[in-house]
Amino acid sequence: MLQKILRRPDVEKCTGLKRSSIYAGVADGTFPKPVPLGPKAVGWLETDIVDWQKARIAERDASSAA
Numbered sequence: 001m002l003q004k005i006l007r008r009p010d011v012e013k014c015t016g017l018k019r020s021s022i023y024a025g026v027a028d029g030t031f032p033k034p035v036p037l038g039p040k041a042v043g044w045l046e047t048d049i050v051d052w053q054k055a056r057i058a059e060r061d062a063s064s065a066a
Contacts, residue, residue, distance in 0.1 A: 005035060005043035014049055 012018060017025070025031025032052055034042035 004046040006046050007043050011044050011049060
């Protein structure tokens with residue numbers, strides 16, 4: 001099955017994060033790593049971004065239930 005690859009502007013729109021926050025999250029392991037597309041191009045698997053969003057929602061729900 002083919003997966004959709006999102007470029008950074010689309011990832012910013014989906015997550016509400018800006019470039020610096022995305023790359024800071026990648027560096028500290030709290031955001032999915034990009035997939036290399038070429039010498040100077042990267043993208044993120046849409047499924048990785050959706051999973052990241054679901055994890056943030058689960059964290060929110062767990063903290064509000066505590």
